[in-house]
Amino acid sequence: MSFLSYLINGISLGSIYAIIALGYTMVYGIAKMLNFAHGDVIMVGAYVCFFAVTRFSLPPVVGVLLAMVVCTLLGMLIERLAYKPLRSAPSLAVLITAIGMSYFLQNSAQLLWTSNPKVFSSVVGNGALKLFDGQLSISYVTIVTIIICFAIIALLLFIVQNTKMGKAMRACSEDKGAAMLMGINVNTTISFTFAIGSALAAIAGVLLCSAYPTLMPTTGSLPGIKAFTAAVFGGIGSIPGAFLGGILLGVIEIFAKAYISTQLSDAIVFAVLILVLVIKPTGLLGHEIHEKV
Amino acid sequence: MTKTNMVPVPSLGIIPERDVNRMPILDIHHLGIDFGGLHAVEDFNLVIGRTEIAGLIGPNGAGKTTVFNLLTNVYTPSRGVILLDGVDIRGKKTWQLNEMGIARTFQNIRLFNKLTVEDNVKVGLHNICRYSTLEGVLRLPRYWKMEKEAHEKAMELLSIFDMQHMANYVAGSLPYGAQRRLEIVRALATNPKLLLLDEPAAGMNPSETAELMQNIRKIRDDFQIAIMLIEHDMNLVMGICEGIAVLNYGKIIAKGTPDQIKADPVVIEAYLGRQGEESLHAEG
Numbered sequence: 001m002s003f004l005s006y007l008i009n010g011i012s013l014g015s016i017y018a019i020i021a022l023g024y025t026m027v028y029g030i031a032k033m034l035n036f037a038h039g040d041v042i043m044v045g046a047y048v049c050f051f052a053v054t055r056f057s058l059p060p061v062v063g064v065l066l067a068m069v070v071c072t073l074l075g076m077l078i079e080r081l082a083y084k085p086l087r088s089a090p091s092l093a094v095l096i097t098a099i100g101m102s103y104f105l106q107n108s109a110q111l112l113w114t115s116n117p118k119v120f121s122s123v124v125g126n127g128a129l130k131l132f133d134g135q136l137s138i139s140y141v142t143i144v145t146i147i148i149c150f151a152i153i154a155l156l157l158f159i160v161q162n163t164k165m166g167k168a169m170r171a172c173s174e175d176k177g178a179a180m181l182m183g184i185n186v187n188t189t190i191s192f193t194f195a196i197g198s199a200l201a202a203i204a205g206v207l208l209c210s211a212y213p214t215l216m217p218t219t220g221s222l223p224g225i226k227a228f229t230a231a232v233f234g235g236i237g238s239i240p241g242a243f244l245g246g247i248l249l250g251v252i253e254i255f256a257k258a259y260i261s262t263q264l265s266d267a268i269v270f271a272v273l274i275l276v277l278v279i280k281p282t283g284l285l286g287h288e289i290h291e292k293v
Numbered sequence: 294m295t296k297t298n299m300v301p302v303p304s305l306g307i308i309p310e311r312d313v314n315r316m317p318i319l320d321i322h323h324l325g326i327d328f329g330g331l332h333a334v335e336d337f338n339l340v341i342g343r344t345e346i347a348g349l350i351g352p353n354g355a356g357k358t359t360v361f362n363l364l365t366n367v368y369t370p371s372r373g374v375i376l377l378d379g380v381d382i383r384g385k386k387t388w389q390l391n392e393m394g395i396a397r398t399f400q401n402i403r404l405f406n407k408l409t410v411e412d413n414v415k416v417g418l419h420n421i422c423r424y425s426t427l428e429g430v431l432r433l434p435r436y437w438k439m440e441k442e443a444h445e446k447a448m449e450l451l452s453i454f455d456m457q458h459m460a461n462y463v464a465g466s467l468p469y470g471a472q473r474r475l476e477i478v479r480a481l482a483t484n485p486k487l488l489l490l491d492e493p494a495a496g497m498n499p500s501e502t503a504e505l506m507q508n509i510r511k512i513r514d515d516f517q518i519a520i521m522l523i524e525h526d527m528n529l530v531m532g533i534c535e536g537i538a539v540l541n542y543g544k545i546i547a548k549g550t551p552d553q554i555k556a557d558p559v560v561i562e563a564y565l566g567r568q569g570e571e572s573l574h575a576e577g
Contacts, residue, residue: 047305098498108548158428158430159429162429162440163430164418164419164424164429164443165426167412167415167416170405170407170408170420171408172414174406175403177367177403178399178403179416180387180388181365181367181388181391181396181397182388182396182416182417182419182479182482182483183388183391183392183419184419185386186388
C-alpha cells in the first residue's frame with residue numbers, strides 16, 4: 001500500500017515539475033532560449049497568492065487568479081525588457097541575461113519580502129481522501145495537483161494543435177523569417193508564449209507551496225532547475241515530452257527518497273538524467289536537429 | 294499566348310495596356326542598399342501593373358533576391374521609395390507588409406516542414422482567420438465557424454495545384470516539386486495583391502516547368518494579382534513575363550518586353566560576355 005501512496009505522491013510532485021517544465025519547453029521551442037528566470041516567476045506567483053490570501057483575506061481562488069495575472073504581466077515584461085533587445089544576440093548572451101534576471105528576481109523578493117520563510121497555507125484545504133479503510137490516504141492537494149496538470153496539458157495541446165495562435169507558434173518555432181513573411185507577428189507570438197508559460201508558473205507556485213508550505217525568495221530555484229531537467233529529460237521543445245519528463249522525474253525522486261536515501265534523492269534524479277542523455281541525447285521525445293554543413 | 298501590349302508610363306517604366314488607368318501595384322524609385330561599402334542594389338526604378346506578370350532576371354549575384362528582401366523589408370533600404378498600391382512602405386514591419394498585400398516564396402524552400410500541408414496553408418491564412426485564442430480555447434461558435442472557413446479556403450487553394458489529397462501529409466515529406474507548389478499556395482493564402490516568386494522553377498524538369506507556367510498564368514487570371522518572379526529558366530521568363538527588368542551588379546541594365554530584352558546587346562553582353570571573346574562565361 002505504501003508503494004501506491006509513493007507512486008501517487010510522485011505523480012503529484014511530477015505534475016508540478018511538468019507544469020513548470022512546460023514553461024521552459026515552450027519558450028525554448030519558440031524563442032530558442034533557456035529562460036532561467038522561470039523558476040523565480042514561480043516564487044513571485046506564490047508570494048502574490050500568499051499576500052492576497054493572508055494580508056487581504058481574499059478567497060484562495062481569487063488569490064490564484066491574481067497570481068496568474070501578475071505572473072503573466074511579469075513574464076511579458078521580462079521578455080520585453082531583458083530578452084527582446086537580444087533577439088539577434090548570441091545565445092550565450094541571452095543565457096547569461098536569463099541567469100541575471102533570475103538573481104534579480106530573487107534579490108528583489110528578498111528586499112521586498114525579507115528572507116524569513118513564510119508559512120503558506122494550502123489553497124486546497126488540508127483534508128485527505130481515505131481509501132482502503134484508511135490504509136491509503138491521499139491529500140486533496142495531491143489530487144487537485146494531478147487533475148490540474150492533466151487539464152493544463154490537454155488545454156495546451158489543443159491550443160498548439162488546433163488554434164491559429166498555435167499554428168503561428170509552431171511556424172515561428174520552425175522558421176521565424178518565413179513566418180514573418182506569411183504575415184505573422186513574431187514578437188506577439190513570442191510574447192504570448194511567455195504569457196502562457198508565466199501564468200502556468202503561477203499555478204505551479206501555488207500548488208508547490210500548498211504541498212510544501214515553506215515560502216522563501218529561493219523557493220522557486222531548485223524546483224525550477226529540476227523542471228528544466230524534466231524538460232530536457234523529456235526532450236526540450238516538446239510539450240508531451242515536458243509532461244512525461246516531469247512526471248517521471250517526480251516519481252523517481254519520491255521513490256529514491258522512500259527506498260534508497262533521502263539525502264541522495266536529488267543525486268539519483270540527476271544521475272538518471274545523465275543516463276538518459278547518454279543513451280538518447282535528444283531526450284525521451286525530442287527530435288534530432290539536422291544541421292546542414 | 295497572345296502578346297501583351299506594353300505601354301510606357303510617366304515614370305519611365307512600361308506596364309501592360311490593360312493596367313494603365315489603374316494605380317500600379319508597385320512603384321519603386323531610386324531604391325538602393327549598401328552592405329558595407331558595396332552598393333548591392335543601386336538606383337533601382339521599376340513600375341509593375343496591377344495584373345502584370347513581371348520578370349526580374351540577371352546573372353548570379355546581381356542582387357535579385359536582395360530586391361525581394363527590400364520589398365518585404367527583410368532588409369531596410371538605404372535609399373529610395375517603394376510605393377505598394379500607392380502607399381509608402383517605409384518603416385513597416387515585414388508581417389505588416391504581408392498584410393498590406395505582398396507575399397513571397399523562397400529560392401531555397403522554406404516551408405514549415407513539421408506542419409501538415411493544410412496547416413502550412415492555414416499559417417498563411419493567419420490574418421484572415423479572425424478569432425481570439427480565448428474563443429479558441431472555449432471553442433465558441435466563432436472558433437468553429439472560422440476554422441471551418443479556413444479549412445475550406447485551404448482546400449480550395451490547394452486545389453489550384455490539385456493537392457487536396459495531400460492535405461494531411463507532413464510538408465517535409467512531400468516531393469520537391471510539390472513543396473515548391475505548396476510554397477506558392479501558402480503565399481496565396483495570405484491574400485496578396487503582389488506575389489513574389491523567387492526561382493519558382495528551380496530544380497523542376499521541363500514538363501513540370503511547362504505546367505508551372507500555365508499555373509502562374511492561371512493564378513494571375515483567377516486572382517487578378519500582379520506576379521513578380523526571379524527566374525533563370527529563360528523559356529519560362531520569356532514565355533510568361535510581360536515586362537522584364539535585367540539586373541547586373543545591382544543596377545538595372547535593361548527594361549522591356551521579352552522581345553526587346555532578347556535583342557538587347559547590353560543584356561546579351563551581361564549574360565554571355567562581350568562579342569568576339571573566345572570563351573563564353575555564362576552564369577546561372
